[in-house]
Amino acid sequence: VDLLGTLRGILGAGDLLTGEACAPFESDHRRLYQGRALAVALPRSVDEVARLLAACNAARVGVVPHGGNTGYCGGATPDESGTQLVLSLARLNRVRSVDPENYSLIAEAGCVLAQVQRVAEAAERHFPLSLGSEGSCQIGGNLSTNAGGVHVLRYGMMRDLVLGLEVVLADGRVLPGLTALRKDNTGYDIRGLFLGAEGTLGVITAASLKLFPAIQSTATALAAVADPGAAVTLLARLRAASGDSVSSFELIPRIGIELTAAHIPGVSDPLTAPHPWYALCELASSRLGEPLDALLTEALGAAYEAGLVRDAVVARSGRERAALWKIRESIPEAQRHEGAGLKHDISVPVSALPQFVERGAAWVAAHVPAARLIAYGHVGDGNLHFNLQGRGADGPALLKRAEEVRRALHDLAAGLGGSFSAEHGIGRLKVAELERYAPATELALMHAVKRALDPNGIMNPGKVLRRS
Ligand code: MLT
Numbered sequence: 001v002d003l004l005g006t007l008r009g010i011l012g013a014g015d016l017l018t019g020e021a022c023a024p025f026e027s028d029h030r031r032l033y034q035g036r037a038l039a040v041a042l043p044r045s046v047d048e049v050a051r052l053l054a055a056c057n058a059a060r061v062g063v064v065p066h067g068g069n070t071g072y073c074g075g076a077t078p079d080e081s082g083t084q085l086v087l088s089l090a091r092l093n094r095v096r097s098v099d100p101e102n103y104s105l106i107a108e109a110g111c112v113l114a115q116v117q118r119v120a121e122a123a124e125r126h127f128p129l130s131l132g133s134e135g136s137c138q139i140g141g142n143l144s145t146n147a148g149g150v151h152v153l154r155y156g157m158m159r160d161l162v163l164g165l166e167v168v169l170a171d172g173r174v175l176p177g178l179t180a181l182r183k184d185n186t187g188y189d190i191r192g193l194f195l196g197a198e199g200t201l202g203v204i205t206a207a208s209l210k211l212f213p214a215i216q217s218t219a220t221a222l223a224a225v226a227d228p229g230a231a232v233t234l235l236a237r238l239r240a241a242s243g244d245s246v247s248s249f250e251l252i253p254r255i256g257i258e259l260t261a262a263h264i265p266g267v268s269d270p271l272t273a274p275h276p277w278y279a280l281c282e283l284a285s286s287r288l289g290e291p292l293d294a295l296l297t298e299a300l301g302a303a304y305e306a307g308l309v310r311d312a313v314v315a316r317s318g319r320e321r322a323a324l325w326k327i328r329e330s331i332p333e334a335q336r337h338e339g340a341g342l343k344h345d346i347s348v349p350v351s352a353l354p355q356f357v358e359r360g361a362a363w364v365a366a367h368v369p370a371a372r373l374i375a376y377g378h379v380g381d382g383n384l385h386f387n388l389q390g391r392g393a394d395g396p397a398l399l400k401r402a403e404e405v406r407r408a409l410h411d412l413a414a415g416l417g418g419s420f421s422a423e424h425g426i427g428r429l430k431v432a433e434l435e436r437y438a439p440a441t442e443l444a445l446m447h448a449v450k451r452a453l454d455p456n457g458i459m460n461p462g463k464v465l466r467r468s
């Protein structure tokens with residue numbers, strides 16, 4: 001029997017797509033890659049995933065796990081050969097259970113992140129992972145890419161929010177591990193290998209996730225500052241002054257306000273005069289009626305007196321809060337309106353961030369003067385999206401210099417003890433960067449793990465590691 005016939009025998013009718021129907025699964029959302037799939041499988045149970053993988057392993061056919069397709073590095077897109085099976089987890093989308101007293105829930109890989117947030121909320125709990133694509137990204141993708149977002153400084157990345165995993169291995173065996181334990185010192189952290197592995201070691205089908213007390217009070221402000229150094233100092237002060245209740249702290253450059261105001265309906269500059277940089281600060285507490293607004297206003301007032309903050313606006317309603325967040329969240333979309341650009345996702349220790357921006361901006365001004373720098377992101381995590389934007393006809397010329405720009409900025413990050421991929425992963429886009437910057441011993445261990453778990457190399461071939 002041919003493989004497609006076998007797969008049809010495993011899946012229900014309509015759960016195996018071929019031909020034109022595969023199109024939505026064959027390119028990434030940034031359209032960096034255009035692949036061709038043998039077929040797209042949409043299994044409805046862990047058992048179906050297991051049988052699919054066993055069949056593909058026997059046939060030596062590559063399998064590309066696919067979630068909400070919101071990744072930045074092409075990790076969920078098949079190659080151009082037309083021989084790889086795309087495995088969509090979209091129909092494994094149940095929250096299996098919620099345990100409010102254990103502060104945990106079990107969600108299947110195809111659950112949309114916002115769905116998990118809502119289920120937690122309904123149980124008076126909080127699932128803190130939060131990112132721009134939360135309305136469409138899936139938990140399996142969040143786990144497989146170790147997603148970050150805007151609450152990492154308080155709650156950690158996806159890896160930190162996991163208690164247990166259920167994984168189907170390349171040969172079809174199921175690794176059961178949906179433990180809800182906070183303590184379990186029983187040998188190697190095997191499950192941890194699959195977090196951030198981008199589907200190259202197996203397929204995560206469900207996870208046991210940590211919950212937190214529901215958020216009852218928040219306070220949000222946009223503070224204008226002179227430079228990223230002032231933002232870093234402000235964050236350190238706010239953490240101490242608020243009993244460590246800072247839940248987000250995002251850096252926005254002046255151009256971020258200008259581009260979102262120009263392209264995104266409903267966005268305008270909330271302050272009267274322009275400033276070079278802004279910090280979007282949010283405090284959050286699980287205590288009802290906590291006077292966070294007063295606390296934030298007072299802390300920003302003191303920072304103003306100290307010359308750290310130049311102006312600030314504190315949101316007085318949910319609507320004003322949403323308007324401030326909209327500025328930050330629309331920057332990627334506003335950038336798309338401006339045409340071609342280069343994206344980077346670097347991290348350095350928080351204390352080294354000002355130096356990175358200063359040296360990075362100087363390099364860009366000297367070597368790519370036509371480009372506009374749009375550096376924004378997660379200051380509290382030392383993570384910036386250090387993006388360059390062309391202007392009209394300059395766009396394509398900028399893209400031709402991608403390698404040179406990437407090298408300069410990634411070398412700069414590495415020199416400051418940083419990373420070339422803070423939260424977007426490796427996928428296909430950054431395989432060469434990983435080879436360049438990972439210590440040789442670590443890379444050798446990664447290849448050894450890959451060979452041990454996927455000896456036939458069927459799991460997401462060519463992602464994270466080059467095929468060997
Ligand atoms: C963000 O923080 O907005 C995303 O991670 C990066 C981006 O969209 O450029």
Ligand code: ZN
Nearest residue numbers: 149377385423
């Ligand atoms: Zn980000």
